[in-house]
Amino acid sequence: MCEAVDYLEYKDKLININAKVEINRGKIKVDFTGTHRQLDAPLNAVYGVTVASTSFALKAIIDPDLPMNHGIFRVLDIVAPEETIVNPKKPAPVAVGNVETSQRIVDVIFKALYNQFPDKVPAASNGSMNNVIIGGRGWAFYETIGGGFGGRNGKDGVDGVHANMTNTLNTPIEVIENEYPIMIFEYSLREDSGGAGKYRGGLGIRRVYKLLSDCTVSLIAERIKIAPWGVNNGYSGSCGEHYVIKEGKKIPLSGKNTLSLSCGDVIVINTPGGGGYGSPYDRDINLILEDVKDGKISIDSAYKDYKVKIIKKDNEFVVDMEETKKLRSL
Incomplete structure (x- = not known):
């Protein structure tokens, strides 16, 4: 049996997800006992999201080319206690469970399996969909922003990509600027954001928006406090960092925020880098x-x-x- 714990971030608290993985006689048991109780906040992941995230993580390690069919689920036993953030009961809010908690479920399973499969398990990837929602009178804009993939045995992490449980793509700058009152000042890779290692973690992304209209902005992001972990003496990737520049002043933002902004304000989104794999001195x-x-x-x-x-x-x-x-x- 192998086990691990990883965390989500909610206000000033860390919300734990515990996982024990046992492989025995052709069966795989994943037990989330000990995971934080459900919250009065939308970080709760419905059981279907937990099953999808768990099966993804195991399939990625065992054989990514396996067809996704009932055979995979037949050998999988998931223990997800009720009234926890991985199996909440009504009326628990659940919207963010799909986009953020799913990421951490994958991370904690990878972390648990690393000692058993060190050649197959990567360091932690950026671990967030980095959701940006901007809207004003008559328009609304929603995108997710990639980050760094974790370093892997034999390869650096990929820079500036969506990793694991995302199912979303890059939004071209030209489309944003043609369709919305938004100007993109910068879209680049974050220098030094990938965790140092024999195989470096992938770089996070820097996205800078200038608002051309008064609007409301909501951010939903993770890995602002707890960095994507490295493995085998690799270093952690950089945490995400978000802020607003308003009348020349830099105003830091938490990972989960809703605020009203004015025409001319600038939003800066720096997404996390991936963790490093192996000692940096061996690179x-x-x-x-x-x-x-x-x-x-x-x-x-x-x-x-x-x-x-x-x-x-x-x-x-x-x-x-x-x-x-x-x-x-x-």
Whole structure:
């Protein structure tokens, strides 16, 4: 049996999801006993979401090419105690359970299975759909924003993608600006957001909106306080960070928020990066140099996280091998 715990974020509290996974005689039992009781907030995931998230996580590890049919569910035994956030009873609100709690169910199962399947389980991905809802008189806009995928055995995490339980795609900037009173100032990968590791976590996304109309904005996001975890001595990815720039002042926002904004205000969404896989000191130095050249990690991160000294020489980034050897001998 293997077990783990991971968390959702609600106000100033951490909401635990516990999972024990037992594989025995052709059966897989996943037991969520000990998980937080249902909330008077929409983080509750109905039982169907829990089943879907659990089967996804197990299928991803066992064999992603397996057809999704009754054979998978026949060997799966899910224990989800009633009146918890993974099996709530009416009248519990449940809207966010589908988009956020489903992500954490996958994370906690991956975390539990890592010691048993270290070559197959990735580090944690960004762990949120990063929901952005903006609306005014006569219009409404809703999108989800990707983040970093967790580093994997043999490969870096993918940058700027939707991971695991999302079923959503990127929204093109041109469509947003043509259809809504919104201007996108920036759409980029977040430097240094992927967890350091032999296989680096994927980078999160930075999305900056300028509002061209008075409106109401709602945010639903996770991994603002608890970072996506790394594995096998890999570092955690960066947490998400959201804020508003209003009349030149930066106003931090929580992951779950609804507020009224004015024409000219700017919303900045920084999504989490994926966790790293393996020790950063085992990463190929040439890959670290390429990451610096590509703007994926900074010179400071190369020095601090990987113990690699990179300098600029003749307008080119190069590795100072002598200084790097000294750093790594400490």
